[in-house]
Amino acid sequence: MRCPVCNYKSTRVVDSRLGADGMSVRRRRECERQRCVFRFSTVEEMELLDVTVVKRNGKREAYSREKLVVGLKRSLEKRPYTDTELQNIVHNLERDIQKVRGGEITTLEVGDIVMKHLKTFDKVAYIRFASVYLSFEDVNRFEKELKSLKKTK
Numbered sequence: 001m002r003c004p005v006c007n008y009k010s011t012r013v014v015d016s017r018l019g020a021d022g023m024s025v026r027r028r029r030e031c032e033r034q035r036c037v038f039r040f041s042t043v044e045e046m047e048l049l050d051v052t053v054v055k056r057n058g059k060r061e062a063y064s065r066e067k068l069v070v071g072l073k074r075s076l077e078k079r080p081y082t083d084t085e086l087q088n089i090v091h092n093l094e095r096d097i098q099k100v101r102g103g104e105i106t107t108l109e110v111g112d113i114v115m116k117h118l119k120t121f122d123k124v125a126y127i128r129f130a131s132v133y134l135s136f137e138d139v140n141r142f143e144k145e146l147k148s149l150k151k152t153k
Contacts (some may be wrong), residue, residue, distance in 0.1 A: 003031035005038040007023060023091040051097060068093060075125040089117055123149060126128045
């Protein structure tokens with residue numbers, strides 16, 4: 001890894017620690033250039049590889065963490081949550097997505113996984129996500145989902 005200060009081509013790892021979420025590694029690095037010796041930290045996270053998402057229309061595309069985060073943030077808009085909590089949800093979602101065998105997952109399966117995690121994290125975000133994901137056509141369908149949510153308390 002290059003030094004962010006002097007752009008020297010080599011740095012060494014001084015210390016490694018497991019992240020608080022248990023899903024990342026924080027590394028303390030030092031530039032190997034004798035005149036620089038700048039210290040900085042990096043974070044290493046799990047990345048989903050070779051997962052293809054099959055959309056409702058049959059189109060296939062590579063999994064995108066950014067799309068997942070945007071959808072979660074939209075559901076959690078104006079709700080109390082921390083960046084750490086969001087990262088934990090994303091890690092847990094990706095862990096469940098990675099468990100799907102065959103390298104392909106449908107948007108319906110992804111939606112079900114997201115709903116499962118949001119239901120225990122934030123009920124309002126769950127309803128917001130469900131209203132889009134389940135395409136509530138009328139108030140009755142919305143009310144039915146609210147009633148089922150109340151039963152799970």
